Structures are given as C-alpha cells and as structure tokens.
Amino acid sequence: MDSLCTAALEARRHSVSPYSHFAVGAALECADGSVIGGCNIENATYGLTLCAERVAVFKALSEGIREFRRIAIATDALTLTPPCGACRQILWEFCGDIPVIAVNPRGETIQWTMSQLLPAAFDQRSMK
Numbered sequence: 001m002d003s004l005c006t007a008a009l010e011a012r013r014h015s016v017s018p019y020s021h022f023a024v025g026a027a028l029e030c031a032d033g034s035v036i037g038g039c040n041i042e043n044a045t046y047g048l049t050l051c052a053e054r055v056a057v058f059k060a061l062s063e064g065i066r067e068f069r070r071i072a073i074a075t076d077a078l079t080l081t082p083p084c085g086a087c088r089q090i091l092w093e094f095c096g097d098i099p100v101i102a103v104n105p106r107g108e109t110i111q112w113t114m115s116q117l118l119p120a121a122f123d124q125r126s127m128k
Helices: 003-012 052-060 084-093
Strands: 026-032 035-037 068-075 100-103 109-113
Touching: 003 026, 003 035, 003 052, 003 068, 003 109, 026 052, 035 109, 052 068, 052 084, 068 084
Parallel strands: 068 100
Antiparallel strands: 026 035, 026 068, 100 109
C-alpha cells in the first residue's frame, strides 16, 4: 500500500468523533515530501466540527507550507469516501488541482483530481 494511504489510515486513529462515530484521517503530502496528518474533530454543536482534510491543510499552512503534491483520505467505511464540499473548496484554494486518494480499511483505493471533484470551482479568479 502507498505510504501516504498508510499515513491517512494511521491519522484516522486519532479521530475525535464521539457523535458520528465516523473516523476520518487525512495525510497531505507537501512539495518537499513531508507529510502532514489530520483527523476529524467533532464537538457537540456539530457546526464547529472540523474535517480531517481541513485539519491537515490548516496545520500545514500554519507552519508556512504552501505547496502540496497530493492528499489521501481514510475512513472506516468500505465505500471509498471523497471529501465533503467544504473540504473540496479548501483543497482547491490552497492545494490546487492535486490528486485526491480515498482509501478504506481493506486498502482499496480510488483517485480523483481536484478539478474532477470540484468542476467550475470558485476561487480568486472568479472575483476579477
């Protein structure tokens, strides 16, 4: 299995998901080859919950990292799960048209590009 997928599966173990019981892990590969992990973090209001993908992106950005190669997303579901709409927007804006890999506990994967997941994306070019 790809090491990025393994890192996403490992990050999933840190999930704080007492309400949904839907653990998600993400592993964001930076341009320098380093990997930043993230997991979903829920709270009682639900609206303030953060997805694993956004946690990984925000961790990287907060450390000054601005260039990314790809991201892997792992869930407990047997269905290969793409990122939600909010995560798609954040990934597009900060990571560009990177590959997105979904992996499940069986090690099965599927890959998309961000442009496939978010066609006609809204970004700073849309505001000119």
